[in-house]
Amino acid sequence: MIPFNKPPYTGNEDQYVLRAMRSSKMSGDGEFTALCHKWFEKSLGCVKALLTPSCTQALEMAAILIDIQPGDEVIMPSYTFVSTANAFVLRGAKIVFVDIRPDTMNIDETLIEQAITPRTKAIVPVHYAGVACEMDTIMDIAERNSLFVIEDAAQGMMSTYKGRQLGSIGHMAAFSFHETKNFTSGGEGGLLIINDERFVTRAEIIREKGTNRSLFFRGMIDKYTWVDVGSSYLPGELQAAYLYGQLEKAEYINSARLSVWGKYHEHFKSLEEGGVVDLPIIPDGCVANAHMFYIKLKDINVRSAVLNELREAGIGAVFHYIPLHSAPAGKKLGVFVGQDKYTTIESERLIRLPLWLGMSDDEINLVKNTVTSAIMSCDA
CATH class of the missing domain: 3.40.640.10 (Type I PLP-dependent aspartate aminotransferase-like (Major domain))
Structure with missing residues (x-):
């Protein structure tokens, strides 16, 4: 696990x-x-x-x-x-x-x-x-x-x-x-x-x-x-x-997390090039802290299938926020202005992968390989 x-x-x-x-x-x-x-x-x-x-x-x-x-x-x-x-x-x-x-x-x-x-x-x-x-x-x-x-x-x-x-x-x-x-x-x-x-x-x-x-x-x-x-x-x-x-060890923590993030990104780049997933984008002029690594799949159905396979394999991948404007309180206490062109559809594609200080290469490799296998089996 x-x-x-x-x-x-x-x-x-x-x-x-x-x-x-x-x-x-x-x-x-x-x-x-x-x-x-x-x-x-x-x-x-x-x-x-x-x-x-x-x-x-x-x-x-x-x-x-x-x-x-x-x-x-x-x-x-x-x-x-x-x-x-x-x-x-x-x-x-x-x-x-x-x-x-x-x-x-x-x-x-x-x-x-x-x-x-x-x-x-x-x-x-x-x-x-x-x-x-x-x-x-x-x-x-x-x-x-x-x-x-x-x-x-x-x-x-x-x-x-x-x-x-x-x-x-x-x-x-x-x-x-x-x-x-x-x-x-x-x-x-x-x-x-x-x-x-x-x-x-x-x-x-x-x-x-x-x-x-x-x-x-x-x-x-x-x-x-x-x-x-x-x-x-x-x-x-x-x-x-x-x-x-x-x-006191902020630089060490930051460097270690960036290392894990980089290994994920390098591994999944071929899937992105093949149009299977979308990876995080960091705009020019921005430096990120590797808080999370996510991939975006085709749609919510593929995401659900992949998450089920990962759960069965003991990999703690999760999706993230359900848009607030679609929640009961959001409908009552807020209003969405303009078109919801991306908020819902993009949120339904996203999976966050395990990432923490101290992850070993064996753990990283297991996540990478299991996630890739799950994606490819669903894509097939």
Whole structure:
């Protein structure tokens, strides 16, 4: 049995978690949170980094910070995880879905402008598989229409767009450290990145349950109090300790995943040339982080047949999102603008293959050969 995922582990997580356990500061914003924040602010070149318990909660903070009100509209792709929409729906927003590009599975930047109305408040590009959206165009649209851009970079740590780190381009960004991501903070975790100085002070208040507690701990006020809306968006120190053990070896993790990705790509290239599958495309000017490797088959029927064969062979391949606009909540809380030319049909073709830190060549070869055999038997 080869599972779809194994959470990354590099070796120092144990001692750091133990050190956090024995410290006098386990509730968060301690030694390891500070180290993580420093690493992100230096690596991403952002104004402020704030760890959160999950990427979902980082997105929720962003929705509060841009003051989403009932009736506001937020543009995003339908091909994304439910949290991308939920964070804004919770504030009363209407979600406006537009079609994706078939090459990257990212939002089609050429369709955004026609979806803008007087109620539009923000654009939320999702960097699928760690491959960048066309951010220059998106930022230009946002600037001309006075809109906020919140990057959903859940899968994008250490990917770049024209030399810039994903998450450092929009007004804010959210990352995930769930156990399926390239880096994890012990199973769950997230990060809010702020690139616009005007949001920093309020972000710290919202994160600390609506209090100015962070100023108190820095000695800037003699007592703290409730000053704004907020919630419990502060993760415990054990999460930060586990995560920092991985950030220390970020280049190693990135290189190892890219190696697996490259071996898959090289193997399946002949099937792509024969018109049997489509492989991931990384546009010029983009560098991806090997968050996932996927193949796209002829249609949903072939995909189902291939997945059944892989399941029987003990290979943990999976499909991904069911488009949100087709879900019950999506129909009630959002609207798809324009033609669904690619979102549904492309999502129904896609299979994600096992990829994790530490995959052996034997495991990679078994996946490659089993997947190829399954595809060819279905194609026959």
